Amino acid sequence: MAFISTGYNPEKPMENRITDIGPKDYNDFYPPVIKKNKGKWSHHEILEPGVLVHVADSGDELYTVRVGGARLMSTTHINEICEIADKHCDGHVRFTTRNNIEFMVDSKDKLEPLKNDLASRKFDGGSFKFPIGGTGAGITNIVHTQGWIHCHTPATDGSGTVKAAMDVLFNDFQDQRLPAQLRVSMACCLNMCGAVHCSDIAILGYHRKPPMIDHEYLDKVCEIPLAVSACPTAAIKPSKQKLADGTEVKSIAIKNERCMYCGNCYTMCPSLPLADTEGDGIVLMAGGKVSNRISDPKFSKVVVGFIPNEMPRWTTMTDAISRMVNAYANGANKYERLGDWADRIGWEKFFEVCELEFTHHLIDDFRQQAYMSWRQSTQFKF
């Protein structure tokens, strides 16, 4: 493969350079009916799970078919999305914040052919390419982070845990039987580059072992002060170490009981790997929300302290998620989010009806906010 140059000259990087131009103008991407009716929409209706109509003051109608997608997506798949959008939607398509894809048409008669086309497409392995759903009082797509496909500090995989969970939750992606919307999010380590801490159900990768120290190489591949200052809990200090052969090297020492397994030091220094087969796994959190509807936004709470990584299907994890979703579906009132339901029945009942074990790990002991979560009342249920 011969190198093809665009015209960029590494010797003169500033020559003909274009910078600071920002994103493309959204006006160039709006479908005509959006451009015409922007700011003048009257109302919308979900006709069936995954299918919406938006009606403008002008009387114009816009039909949207929402489909799920793996956020990890190939150009081949994107080209297929383009093929569908060209065929049915005059070359327009949009993505949602939760990695869904929306195909929009401007009249009802275009709806059925689009839906049939989308529903008929499957991967060779048998899964749907474009399952219709993800609206209303159901479970929409899971937002997630990279995991093992591309990240250096994950405690689990992103795409795999999401695929396993969505397969189990698939009926609720295409149904709207729940008391309210239920948002599932996934982050592959506690740094949460996808913030999952306010989700109805959060899947969180978690390490439980401090990093190993590759003393022999540490000083050769990384700067010790950087590794030291990378630690948010000040658990790392410079230290001389004796190798097995007696040579003394400059390295670091870690106060293990202070380590919160964030991996920041591994980012700065490849001689401090922390991934571990037994140490790493999943934390489940529940009861958070971001909407201000009825009740205030709230944080998710840790409801399962640890589940081992079970590749490739994470069944202990998906079983626990299923139990929560079903207990919620059976117990909550219409419009009640999972966290509001748990607050109403009491968390002691939540653990009972979800058949989850309460352990000492679930009692907060992290800094001052911990106290706020202990019970300062005689009102509780047995």
Next chain:
Amino acid sequence: MAKHETPLLDQLESGPWPSFVSDLKQQAEVRAKNEEGVEFQIPVDCVDDLLGILELSYKHGRTHWKHGGIVGVFGYGGGVIGRYCDQPEMFPGVEHFHTMRVNQPAGKYYTTEYLRQLTALWDLRGSGITNMHGATGDIILLGTTTPQLEEVFWTLTHDMNQDLGGSGSNLRTPADCLGTSRCEYACYDTNALVTFLTQEYQDELHRPAFPYKFKFKLDGCSNCCVASIARSDMSFIGTWKDDIRIDQDAVNKYVENADGYPANAGAFRGSKDWGPFDLEKEVLGLCPTRCMKFENKKLFIDNANCTRCMHCINVMPRALKIGKETGLSILVGAKAPILDGAQMGSLLVPFIEVNPDNDYEAITEVIENVWDWWMEEGKNRERLGELIMRQGFQKLLSVTGIKAAPQHVQYPRTNPYIFWKEDEVEGGWERDVDEYRKHHLR
């Protein structure tokens, strides 16, 4: 024929949800066949090797990636994340496999013409694997080698009029909901404001300016579809000041369970039968401030006591509309739990006008005041929310010149330990002890 055996990943091809494994396999095959005759600039079999290294992670339960310090293209302090695999001999196709963040368009609307340009570029110069989209909102191009970074950037800027997004201690790529473009709930044009802020602060987005990352997210209403209140240092949430507009005929249509007036716009059309819609129970009874009543077929809202939670409007979108005097609230300091625990955004500006005609000057003034303070006082890797905790909400009010109001708190402080400033106390702190002793013996 697959290059590597992937027995564990193969088990993720079954089931109804779109399988990323099947997609990766089809991509590997498309590259191998290369019917388009692409002169691939990175190894043809990189996707095979990506599958191979992922399978190894499934076998080991451990990642096989290392971080790299590459930041971006020349002169940029963000936009690229360096990645190297720790088994380069087994998987040479992904030895160097960097990520590029491409600034997504507002509302994430696309034309196929643009997407095809992007896929052609990424097939030529990268793995052809993407995230649509990353958690921050960018288009993520996953996997290319160092020499290709500048070439991709050149094509993006020269041929596609498209820039990179942010990473590192920069302003991160701002993200929005679709706003007024397709949503009747939106209280302002999120697409316009997010684009304005992104363009206005290009320098902050591309070059480090801050002690740590900084995120803007824009929600058109308090339903918060992009979760701005939970995950952005500065969250812009649409709201209104005047009255909810009521169409009484439409209210009665909902009460009568008329066709075309399903509760919550049809969100409950599913396998569970919730029975007929009950206005009293489902709207009035759930209103958090109980500020509504329905008498003689007329709905009354005591707007002065409404907190604009959106519930009634969500339930009856054909009958109830947001007010006409719209603007937004600014909340600050949200972040994920690392390090001192999670923080939700705290209300700083209850209402601010959204005025494109004066370049949103009211909003940019607040932004720049906050930034000046954080740049000056923020410790390395301290998020805005943590600085507010450390120096106090009062300090934030003082640097932004905003007057304290009861809207700023859930409830007033529960301790009387007010640290008075000297100039707040009549006569100051310097006192004459001899004068005192004239009346108080030693």
Next chain:
Amino acid sequence: MSELLDNKEEAVKAVVAFLTKKSKNKTKFYLKDFYKVFPDDKPRQIKKVVNKMVETGELEFWSSGSTTMYGLKGVGIQHSSEGEE
């Protein structure tokens, strides 16, 4: 803007001197570390000048993904350990 920061040559000299002095121990620095070199200037102005030094080739960035740091161009062991040189 202070005279020191305003004078491109002097500003570069001051930054290079600061980094060279520290380079025995570490080679990557936060933006905030340069505040000490220009005590009379606003962070916003310092950032502009320091970022310019990346374009003119005196400095280079190093990123942890979440934080961006500065160093003298080509100095330090991070690059070689990443197999880029």
